[in-house]
Amino acid sequence: MIRKMYLAVLALGVLSVSCSNDDDATSQQPQTSALxxxxxxxxxxxxxxxxxxxxxxxxxxxxxxxxxxVSFPKTFQVLSAQLASASTFVLSIEPALDLDPAPAATKILAGDFVDSSANVNSNLVADFSAAAGTFILATPTDADNTNEESGVWFLDNSTGTAVAGLDLPTLSDGWVYEGWAVINGTPISTGTFTDPAMADANAASSPYKGDLGNGPGYPGEDYLQNAPDGFDFPTDLRGKTIVISVEPSPDNSTAPFTLKPLLQTVASDAAVHTPITMGAGPVQTLTGTVTR
Known part of the structure; x- marks a missing residue:
């Protein structure tokens, strides 16, 4: 009888120690909160x-x-202590296979926490509220004055001397501008650039331009040869839409990114070599709310 009582007491002691260890393990697990x-x-x-x-x-x-x-709302579990002491939320664009633990330069949204939430926007890319633009229809890379409605150049020649036609803010690191002509519903790039007063990145390598050279030292494109499948060059940009977008760099997409600060549909009777004013694009800023 004494031996049985001893075993029972020992078993209760083991059970008590085991439960205590489980409680300690649970209490030592990092606590997370929803973002x-x-x-x-x-x-x-x-x-x-x-x-x-x-x-x-x-x-x-x-x-x-x-x-x-990109459907929202979307919730993540974050260490509670870190989330409680966070000052700012930032959203970046990263390679899917990313060996760098730090954020990429391509940051698209940011905002400071005030109490439990942060109102975020894309102003860290640039503020496009004062963006403005002018372009002309012309094909300066061919040898004559034919097919002038088949090229678009972002310049202003209203004074008789060409000057930059785009008034755009300097972009933060990781971003570039890109021009587009939307032809029969399909956007075809005019090239990427960071400085509206200089030629775009493909000025010397464009497959579409004529054989006379690179054209003026401003962003733009002549659609004269080597048309993509389903298109015929030269074309007619009257009645088509001209767009300036903001693109992440690097970028593997053949379509414009969501930020489009300037856009203009060319009138069907637009004159060539004549300045055409651009209007505000459909997306000049991105916004959102982050709650902790």
């Missing part, structure tokens, strides 16, 4: 890139997770 993103205007990036959220804690970025699906 909810409710963002508007983002577009899917394709297979090679993802969006990644970051909180700034004591001046250093801490990843909150990646996503490629």
């Amino acid at each position: 909810t993103l409710n963002l508007s205007g983002l577009e899917a990036l394709g297979d090679d890139f993802v969006y990644e959220g970051w909180i700034i804690v004591d001046g250093s970025p801490v990843s909150t997770g990646t996503f490629s699906d």
Whole structure:
């Protein structure tokens, strides 16, 4: 009888120690809290890139997770202590296979936390509220004055001397401008650039331009030869839409990105070599709310 009582007491002691250890293990697990993103205007990036959220804690970025699906709201679990002390939320565009633990230069949204939420916007890319633009229809890379309605150049020749036709803010690192002519519903690039007063990046290598040279030292394109499948060059840009977009760099998409600060549909009777004023584009800023 004494032996049975001893075994029973020993068993209770083991059970008590085991429960205590379980409680200690649970209490030592890191505590997490929900971070909810409710963002508007983002577009899917394709297979090679993802969006990644970051909180700034004591001046250093801490990843909150990646996503490629752009339906919202979207919730992530983040260490509670870090989330509570975070000052800012930032959203960047990252390679899908990313060996760099730091945020890429291509940051698209940011905002400071005030109590439990942060209102984020894309002003860290640039503020496009004062963006303006002018272009002409012309084909300066061919040898004559035919097919002038088949080229678009972002310059202003209203004074008789060509000057830059685009008034655009300087972009933050990781971003470039790109011009587009939307022909029969399909956007075809005029090239990328960062300085509206200089030729775009493909000035010397464009497959579409004529044989006379690179054209004026401003962004633009002559659509004269080597048309993509389904198109015929020369073309007629009257009645078509001209767009300036803001693109992440690097960028593997053949379509314009979501930020489009300037846009203009060319009148069907527009004169060539004559300045055409651009209007505000459909997306000049992105916004959203991040809640902790």
